[in-house]
Amino acid sequence: MAKILGFPNQGSDQHNFEQLLGPHLEHLYRLAYRFAGTKPDAEDLVQDLLIKIYPRRGELDKVEKLRPWLARVMYNLFIDSKRRQNRSPIHLTIDNATDSEGSEPLDYLMSENLGPEDETARHIHNVHMLRSFEQLSHDHRMVLSLHDIEGYTLEEMTTILVCPIGTLKSRLHRARARFRGLLKTTLETQEIQ
Amino acid sequence: MMNCQENLRKLNDYTDALIDDADRRVIEAHLSSCEPCRTTYENEQSLREALRQLTIESPSSDFRERVFAKTYAHHARTKRFRYGMGLGGAIAASFFLMLTSNLFFKPTQNIQQFDIPGMTISLNEVHNVKLIFKSAQNLSKATFTIVLPPGLELDGYPDQSKISWEGQLQQGENLLVLPVIARNTGTGELTAYVTHNNKEKSFRLQMNINHHQESSLPHLAIQSV
Structure with a gap:
């Protein structure tokens, strides 16, 4: 009776796929959450990514830098889904960014040894941070998510966002200024209420 | 300053x-x-x-299991739909080519060529091509390489015209099953290479791909070195 020669079949295929993608799932979910803004949308986005790349699983171990590659594919999927939602190309928001003046709105977060009242204040502040972040334009959220939150280098981001490094640097600068401005406005509105 | x-x-x-x-x-x-x-x-x-420090909601506790399971289920459904497009979907879409060779590595690096056996298959159905390698001895770390003609792919490896992996040949008969799917009509050669210690042997198979599902059983080809 002939011996069966091993061929990379479906079972081992799935195993290899999970071995390769498993370590990146948590990171991909976090990034998807930054892109999409909600848990269901983030889970759907990661799901779409896996469905998209599964047919190419035989090539994945040859990808030199898998994490930025996955981020790029997921970013493209996100853009596609936004386009479908809007039924037209994305309109980029023009930010009239101005740096905040006066007291630094991040002071709460950087305080150490907080008491219970300060902890509550910190929680409220975190809510404001999220609210301000969500108000950022799509482009600004992307660069802050990738660079300042998830730690991608500018070089990696040029691949993910298909954008020159100089543009990314100035976009990052504007995004931070805009975020600071939005946070200040949110906090001031809260104080008035 | x-x-x-x-x-x-x-x-x-x-x-x-x-x-x-x-x-x-x-x-x-x-x-x-x-x-x-x-x-x-x-x-x-x-x-x-x-x-x-911006917090996010944690994913569902079964997120990891669910996301992989849904991926496999999605592609299984797509595959069933794709194969069901032709009449062949109702028929067990597998038949076999018995390509037998006495695998004996002579001290030469030349690729051996023979009259090419052929088989006819239909579009969008999985056909199992079976190759039997007869080896005179145990061979560890043999490299198998499958090169596919345009329009033909191995099941689970779309858009890949060449697939390589390492395996072992045991003394006697060794069976390799290749699930192939035709995506375009035409004619081309499927080639299987076996390499061991810098010596190589190739097996060529002519693939004729038709629209119709009347696929022909290939003749039994016996090759020996």
């Missing part, structure tokens, strides 16, 4: 560690002596730190 304007222009790059050592030293010297610039720098750092 750096002035505040110059310093502020480079502060973002400094905070992001994007400057060289010389610039870094100049900025640090300026920051140690200029309080307004130091405050700006601390604010920049605070912003980055605060962004990193």
